[in-house]
Amino acid sequence: EAGVAQSPRYKIIEKRQSVAFWCNPISGHATLYWYQQILGQGPKLLIQFQNNGVVDDSQLPKDRFSAERLKGVDSTLKIQPAKLEDSAVYLCASSLSYTGTQFFGPGTRLTVL
């Protein structure tokens, strides 16, 4: 069974630029999560989708971050404009349902200069 796919794996941008990350969850998984992991810290949940609806986005900085999962399958996370403190690994995870075990992708490492 294929795991959670993420792209790109690495991205370097300058501050105030925009960036987008893509995630394709495990086939059939209804729940999708985006996490931010700053170096030396544990992952922090940004947003959780159940199919194409948002379940929890209470920790998403909505002034600059947005995410969508239009068809309830793959998802895109966008940052516009990026700040230096956005440098982190962005992890996508999926689970069969909101009660199921979360499986993580390899992450996208973002560096903002």
Add this chain to the structure above:
Amino acid sequence: GQQLNQSPQSMFIQEGEDVSMNCTSSSIFNTWLWYKQDPGEGPVLLIALYKAGELTSNGRLTAQFGITRKDSFLNISASIPSDVGIYFCAGGSGETSGSRLTFGEGTQLTVNP
């Protein structure tokens, strides 16, 4: 918000030694999970705990869900070089492993052959 205190931050041990790490919180969690993260990869679930007082083993790993529901520990017996990595505890606010997770800061484990 909820916070987890994970200790120790790092450990340097010899192959064959046993390892113990723990997480504490001022908040009650309904589930406790332990993940391992290798460089450049997302976290992988090792053990999930669902009931206060529960003691669960997975091979050389043993974890316990504290009676107060505010703490958990993970033991690794007879460590081997491939145990190297960062171990994260995570507290779940729901009653399943798929519920909203709060992660600890991680324990970096180094095993010397």
